[in-house]
Amino acid sequence: MSTIIEPKVLKGFRDFLPDQEIKRRKILARLEGVFRSFGYVPIDTPVLEYTEVLLGKGGGETDKQVYAFTDHGNRPVAMRFDLTVPFARFMASHYSELPLPFKRYHFGKVYRGENTQRGRYREFMQCDFDCVGVDSPSADLEILLMIRGAFLAIDVPNITIRLSHRGIFNSFLQNRGLLDKSVEILRIVDKLAKIGPDQTAQLLGDLASSQQVREILAFIGATTSVTGGNLEVLARLEELAGGPTDGSGRLREILLALDTLGLSEDFVLDSSITRGLDYYTGIVYETFLNQLPGIGSVCSGGRYNDLASLYTKEQLPGVGSSIGLDRLMAALEELGTLGTEAAGSQVLIFSMDSSLGTTYHRVAQALRTEGIAAEVYLAPKKMSAQFTFAEKKHIPWGIFLGPKEEAAGTLQLKNLETRETWDDLQISQVIEILKR
């Protein structure tokens, strides 16, 4: 009597079946192509780090969502919950070995012990791209261009990148003596789109006077209440903030560049975008799918000029962005933009006679030499089973070779979808057709 162990997986963790995994890899390959085209290079870091490296020295009672434990050597360790913090540590470790500005991309799984929801898991993949070592509008602009390029590459051109700058909002708060509450206020403001102005005002009421609440809402609402382009909105925000600042100057430069490049349509200055994470120090942005705004931001990031200062005295200002692949995949699934194409090979060589097994493999080899992915059906089962197999793997072509063809030295080729067949072909002719 054997006891069966239930093949269960943890809450928020998942298996990926071939069809799904192939789609993921297709997306990843395209993203990688875009990043490489900008001169970004790949890196990797460990999943497990010292707890103090990931959470800082403060202890981190607040970060309950982080998987942390002691390892067999009694070391306090934690699993990475994003790729940005490990990257900061990475830069502090290796900046002297790297060309600056260092531009890298990093695809990896990250872990958060939060409650699950659709498109939201405990193990999920992020696709980060960051530029470290310079604090320039040019670098900020480049990241924005990459975001747009990335979504173009995966056939999702209808996006809106909403951006803002923390400095503007902070100087606005400073003028009103609210700077010390900036973190709380930013958190509330971040929710505006979700909960509406009335509730936002109510929440802000606990932190500021009613006059101040009105001013904050006017500031946040400037995007919608001011007619005109991003630059007009920026002017209005500067006015409310009490004059131009370094931050607003930086933002103006970026917005002008986007205008010049003819891209302003995809970018919207939105002062309600502030980002919850407090390590951002400059420009911040979130990316939404125009056809599916409800799913939330699928790519966000910003400038963080002090992140590496936890680990080094070297000045390492950075700007970057992160695509949430799983949320994005959930969105693409809903939009139906993920086709079902060949999951495996391009051709299946049917097994019609078990004595011809070697011949089948020889044909398959000949096709592979020509760059055509080919596989042999590996058992002498009846034809209908072999057809079913091909269909499940979305294999578009079949090759039939029985005693008759063997004697004549020919092959039969069949398009499994249209059922069109070609008789009495030589391998060279098969290759010719498949390469069309």
Place this chain on the structure above:
RNA sequence: GUGGCUGUAGUUCAAUGGUAGAGCCCCAGAUUGUGGUUCUGGUUGUUGCGGGUUCGAGUCCCGUCAGUCACCCCA
């Protein structure tokens, strides 16, 4: 972490507290050197798991696990 909803065969779904069913899928065959149609036969469940109430629980109660939605936070 808190709260709501859900959990029956591989899958989609049935079953007034009274013997767990159907379609699809799958398997074998009818007929195969060529599969989307037809016919015949067949397998599949500790009703997520564990307790409790009851003569009797898929059904009611409690716990637990998982999914989902909201809060929270975010990707």
